[in-house]
Amino acid sequence: MNIALNVTQPVPLSSGEAFRHKAVVREIKGLNWENLDGDDLQVVMYLSYIAAVEFAEALRLALDLYPSHEGLLEMAHGELKTKNLLLDDYRDAGDHHEFLAHFLEKHDLTEPMRQRLGRHADAYLAACRSLDENVRAMTVFSREEELSGIFARMLDAEDWSYPGLYAFRHYLSRHITFDSGEGGHHDLVSSFPIDDRVYPFYAARLETFRLVPHLFELTPAAKAGCDTPSERPLM
Ligand SMILES: [Fe+2]
DSSP states (O other): OOOOSSOSSOOOOOTTOOOHHHHHHHHHHTSOGGGOOHHHHHHHHHHHHHHHHHHHHHHHHHHHHSTTOHHHHHHHHTTSSBOTTOBTTBOSOBOHHHHHHHHHHHTTOHHHHHHHHHHHHHHHHHHHHTSOHHHHHHHHHHHHHHHHHHHHHHTTOOOOOSTTHHHHHHHHHHHHHHHHSTTSHHHHTTTSOOOGGGHHHHHHHHHHHTTOGGGGSOOHHHHTTSOOOOOSOOO
8 A cells, every 4th residue: 555645646526525635535434334344443443543643743733833722722632631531441631542552452452453554554654744734733623624524434334343342432432522513623623724735634544444445345325326435546
């Protein structure tokens, strides 16, 4: 897998879509999340952990850039060194990636996943970290708008019985509440403008999902002839 920042075959816009990154978000939501098995979901949990590591970095950059934005400060309280994800023996204040790290480690998933996916995870992190700090901050504000819809699609998977997945489901469902409720994270940072400079971030995110081939098998809706997720590589 080549996690690309220079995308030569952009996901096509549909009518009414002003930004290319919106087309990638639509494509991610249109993947076949219902098709995932327990092993796939453990992979998605690990990828979400990696994404959350980078999110915390980008959020700290945003705080450096906009230290007096009250909405951003309040949003950050719900993301960094927080107790809003407490579950079972996870009782300490932490960044949200630390919650996922705790349950990956508890269920002996960290090392097998690192061996299986570490190279791809490193490529994703390098792609994100190569973006300008203003753009990385913008991806944070954009994620507060977009991730709740993507997380809701992940929850459409059916088999949450594998070790650690109960914690991942908790992480996803709590985030939807944090981000999308009235006065939630999205509302708190909605004054920051977002444009297509965030496109490479979403392109890199979509590339990580290519590690889960079941996502790219046709959905029932696609088989019926509509809303087909693209299977072509982005580069
Ligand atoms: Fe959030």
